[in-house]
Amino acid sequence: MNTTFPSLTFELIVGFFALLVLTKVLGKTQINQLTPFDFISALVLGELVGNAIYDKETGLHYVLYAITLWGAFIYFIEFITQKWKKTRSLLEGKPAIVIREGIIDRDQLKKNKLDLDQLQHLLRDKDVFSFKEIEYAILEPNGTVNVLKKTPFQPLSQQDLNKQSQLKATLPICIISDGQWVEQNVDQTPLTTEKLKGMFTKEGLQVKDIIYGEYNQDEPLYLQINHYPFIKNISV
Numbered sequence: 001m002n003t004t005f006p007s008l009t010f011e012l013i014v015g016f017f018a019l020l021v022l023t024k025v026l027g028k029t030q031i032n033q034l035t036p037f038d039f040i041s042a043l044v045l046g047e048l049v050g051n052a053i054y055d056k057e058t059g060l061h062y063v064l065y066a067i068t069l070w071g072a073f074i075y076f077i078e079f080i081t082q083k084w085k086k087t088r089s090l091l092e093g094k095p096a097i098v099i100r101e102g103i104i105d106r107d108q109l110k111k112n113k114l115d116l117d118q119l120q121h122l123l124r125d126k127d128v129f130s131f132k133e134i135e136y137a138i139l140e141p142n143g144t145v146n147v148l149k150k151t152p153f154q155p156l157s158q159q160d161l162n163k164q165s166q167l168k169a170t171l172p173i174c175i176i177s178d179g180q181w182v183e184q185n186v187d188q189t190p191l192t193t194e195k196l197k198g199m200f201t202k203e204g205l206q207v208k209d210i211i212y213g214e215y216n217q218d219e220p221l222y223l224q225i226n227h228y229p230f231i232k233n234i235s236v
Contacts (some may be wrong), residue, residue, distance in 0.1 A: 044070060085178055093141030097171075099134050102150065112139055123147065135169040176213030176223075189215045191236065196221075199234055 045067060081088045088094070096108045098119060109119065119137075122145040128134060136148040151169045175186050175196070186193055200206065205225065214222040220233040 085180055095141065096139045097136060098139050098145070099131070099137035102132070102135055104131065108139070114139065119145070136171045170217040172214050172216045172222075174212065175215050175221075176207060176210045178212075179208040179210060179226075181207065185215075191215065199236075203232065203234060205232075 133153040212224040
């Protein structure tokens with residue numbers, strides 16, 4: 001082997017700081033929201049650094065260039081998804097409701113290449129061992145499942161002690177995201193965009209002022225706004 005301790009040490013230090021800078025530039029989503037593409041990106045970056053350390057025919061400067069270029073590609077994708085909302089579902093994926101009102105959606109399972117055994121495994125990770133406990137289950141883009149349990153199976157809260165608990169759990173629906181309508185979600189509510197616009201106008205609001213809007217049955221609309229007051233509830 002031609003590798004010497006000084007050269008190996010130098011290459012390890014350079015590779016370490018190159019990856020450190022790259023992760024700082026790309027942000028925490030590379031770790032906290034690890035999608036299949038992010039996972040592949042991490043493997044590629046690790047392989048590039050490994051080549052620099054153990055393959056003497058691959059110069060370190062070439063590997064640093066490859067890491068920089070690959071990081072630039074990932075950063076560009078992140079920039080696009082932040083800038084243009086419509087690209088997010090294509091480039092990042094979108095959540096899928098695999099259990100709706102206690103009913104398993106076989107079409108969504110098939111579309112997401114998920115079988116019942118895999119779904120049960122994901123649910124057990126959430127301490128759910130029976131389908132009868134579930135009102136809604138959402139498959140996230142990173143492959144995890146989040147669960148809204150039926151009311152009898154939800155943990156008791158202080159709010160439940162102060163008022164009568166509702167009979168049926170309901171799923172909050174995002175109707176506005178980053179100042180834009182989520183049309184497919186608005187269609188799942190008894191409201192229309194025109195009616196909502198009228199309600200916002202009375203409050204002196206426009207859709208572009210709203211960072212996040214949420215509809216929940218039998219509750220006021222929950223809005224987060226980009227100016228004071230930052231949170232507003234509007235009765236439906």
